[in-house]
Amino acid sequence: MESTLGLEIIEVVEQAALASAKWMGKGEKDTADEVAVEAMRERMNNIHMRGRIVIGEGERDDAPMLYIGEEVGICTREDAKDYCNPDELIEIDIAVDPCEGTNLVAYGQNGSMAVLAISEKGGLFAAPDFYMKKLAAPPAARNHVDINKTATQNLQILADCLDRSIEELVVVVMDRSRHKDLITEIREAGARVRLISDGDVSAAISCAFAGTNIHALMGIGAAPEGVISAAAMRCMGGHFQGQLIYDPAIVKTGLIGESKESNIERLKSMGIEDPDRVYNAEELACGETVLFAACGITPGTLMNGVRFFGGGARTQSLVISSQSMTARFVDTVHMFNNPKYIQLN
Numbered sequence: 035m036e037s038t039l040g041l042e043i044i045e046v047v048e049q050a051a052l053a054s055a056k057w058m059g060k061g062e063k064d065t066a067d068e069v070a071v072e073a074m075r076e077r078m079n080n081i082h083m084r085g086r087i088v089i090g091e092g093e094r095d096d097a098p099m100l101y102i103g104e105e106v107g108i109c110t111r112e113d114a115k116d117y118c119n120p121d122e123l124i125e126i127d128i129a130v131d132p133c134e135g136t137n138l139v140a141y142g143q144n145g146s147m148a149v150l151a152i153s154e155k156g157g158l159f160a161a162p163d164f165y166m167k168k169l170a171a172p173p174a175a176r177n178h179v180d181i182n183k184t185a186t187q188n189l190q191i192l193a194d195c196l197d198r199s200i201e202e203l204v205v206v207v208m209d210r211s212r213h214k215d216l217i218t219e220i221r222e223a224g225a226r227v228r229l230i231s232d233g234d235v236s237a238a239i240s241c242a243f244a245g246t247n248i249h250a251l252m253g254i255g256a257a258p259e260g261v262i263s264a265a266a267m268r269c270m271g272g273h274f275q276g277q278l279i280y281d282p283a284i285v286k287t288g289l290i291g292e293s294k295e296s297n298i299e300r301l302k303s304m305g306i307e308d309p310d311r312v313y314n315a316e317e318l319a320c321g322e323t324v325l326f327a328a329c330g331i332t333p334g335t336l337m338n339g340v341r342f343f344g345g346g347a348r349t350q351s352l353v354i355s356s357q358s359m360t361a362r363f364v365d366t367v368h369m370f371n372n373p374k375y376i377q378l379n
């Protein structure tokens with residue numbers, strides 16, 4: 035899978051990032067998202083594959099493009115049998131977030147990226163558009179920290195695993211009122227908190243890389259983003275656990291508006307019998323092969339943002355593969371129209 039799709043998926047996230055970056059700082063988050071979706075879809079539809087969106091822009095009725103269930107790739111075209119051999123084709127499930135952190139792009143802030151994860155059919159958890167309580171930590175703490183433990187307990191475990199004091203740890207938490215008690219607890223335990231307004235995928239993945247000065251992600255973010263984060267963490271052996279949050283009393287904003295009871299019913303209809311189950315990275319991204327790709331839109335902890343220059347642009351992406359066990363940082367110069375020079379970095 036990696037050898038056939040590796041390079042292609044880099045271009046998919048690059049194209050989305052380039053499109054969205056043109057809207058950086060313009061205050062128009064919907065446009066920054068729409069252009070990324072369109073660019074991602076266009077490039078995806080030129081890949082020799084039979085893909086299906088399992089996490090995307092929402093249900094078909096609300097999202098014109100990259101909606102859940104949409105088929106993408108050359109081999110989904112009506113005349114596909116002319117150029118795709120059905121015996122050779124692997125069916126691929128795809129989770130996309132073409133503009134992760136639309137507000138960050140709209141207001142010119144750090145940390146947004148175009149991102150996707152792919153696996154063979156059934157290899158990614160088709161998370162509902164709910165919230166998810168998340169715990170991400172470095173590989174050294176994998177299966178030692180536990181989302182069922184308190185933040186205080188997890189910080190002590192993390193400190194032991196990383197051989198440092200709690201005071202040296204930095205925990206990323208989304209700046210939301212629902213995290214008031216969590217933030218107080220982390221600070222009282224002695225660790226430092228880095229509050230972010232958006233973009234918890236980048237924060238989760240950053241835990242796997244030493245040198246980012248991010249040691250854990252704690253708190254509640256969106257469930258689809260949780261699956262994408264889990265895909266990367268699964269490939270890198272980092273710790274990731276997620277538990278769906280379906281009670282509107284816990285998260286009052288955004289995605290879950292209805293009653294707790296109706297949400298439980300909805301989960302049941304999706305085959306989720308135990309709504310409180312804790313999933314780990316290997317369960318959220320259980321496929322034999324998992325690939326993850328991201329490209330910075332604005333500058334971030336892991337990647338540079340898009341830098342335009344006369345006639346071109348330079349991007350930085352990250353591709354992680356469970357197949358080759360690699361995390362590749364890919365630096366690309368895009369030449370649009372007779373660039374006068376090529377930007378070196």
Ligand code: VTB
Nearest residue numbers: 135232233234235255256259287288
């Ligand atoms: C979360 C987070 C995302 O949006 O979904 C957030 O996981 C929305 O949270 O990374 P609220 O509804 O509480 O505002 C992001 O930050 C960006 O998509």
